[in-house]
């Protein structure tokens with residue numbers, strides 16, 4: 001009986017030990033699962049955290065690069081629009097034939113130093129000084145473009161007493177003009193020549209001496225006068241500057257000038273006279289009122305006007321009249337452009 005009891009109690013003990021062991025294993029298993037779960041949770045949380053951070057970085061980078069892309073696209077768009085506007089402006093008034101002539105001449109003469117303008121823009125932030133928007137090829141000055149255009153031209157300078165006054169007035173009204181300079185005076189007053197150029201005006205050649213007998217004696221002398229003046233102009237303005245624009249001293253109206261015109265055509269040099277005169281060459285100190293009246297009467301009914309004036313040292317009244325001339329032409333709806 002005791003044995004039985006003993007046996008019974010020992011088997012009971014064995015069963016309870018087994019149960020306790022089982023419980024223990026279950027507990028260990030649950031703890032293990034819990035620990036693994038906790039580790040997974042920790043890992044996933046930290047992964048999420050790092051992932052979020054890296055996403056943020058990527059997002060920041062993307063935003064920056066998109067912004068910069070937008071900016072650069074805007075820039076491209078802007079420059080493309082500008083190019084298009086320029087192209088339309090250049091194409092609209094002329095036929096295909098004229099465009100090809102112009103581009104050939106442009107390639108030949110390359111008379112606007114683009115690089116120096118760009119660098120100027122960057123360094124000073126100033127508005128472009130030599131801009132295709134207001135610069136017109138002389139052989140296209142009278143092309144119909146639906147605008148009233150005035151080309152102010154000043155011959156026979158630069159001079160120390162008159163040219164600075166003309167430049168100051170042009171600057172005051174923000175008007176650009178064309179100076180047909182003499183090689184001799186450009187050599188003596190190279191600072192004024194440079195100022196004309198740097199303030200956005202166009203520079204043309206008006207011979208070296210202005211001496212009719214010498215200039216028009218024969219074609220080689222004529223070309224010599226132009227090339228001597230050109231060398232001085234180009235040297236004093238800077239290495240990149242080229243001009244292929246000429247105005248005949250005394251104009252090119254007479255038939256006797258035909259051989260010279262032919263020579264210029266063959267050399268790719270453009271020339272231009274005028275269709276409006278200030279009459280300031282009629283004598284010394286032509287009164288301001290007369291100058292103004294001459295301009296009013298000779299410009300009447302014309303949409304494209306090339307106005308002849310002088311900045312020679314004796315033309316004080318031209319400088320005096322210039323503010324009124326500009327104001328009058330503005331009141332008549334003219335925009336001001338330069339010749340090239």
Ligand SMILES: [Zn+2]
Nearest residue numbers: 155156249250
């Ligand atoms: Zn002249």
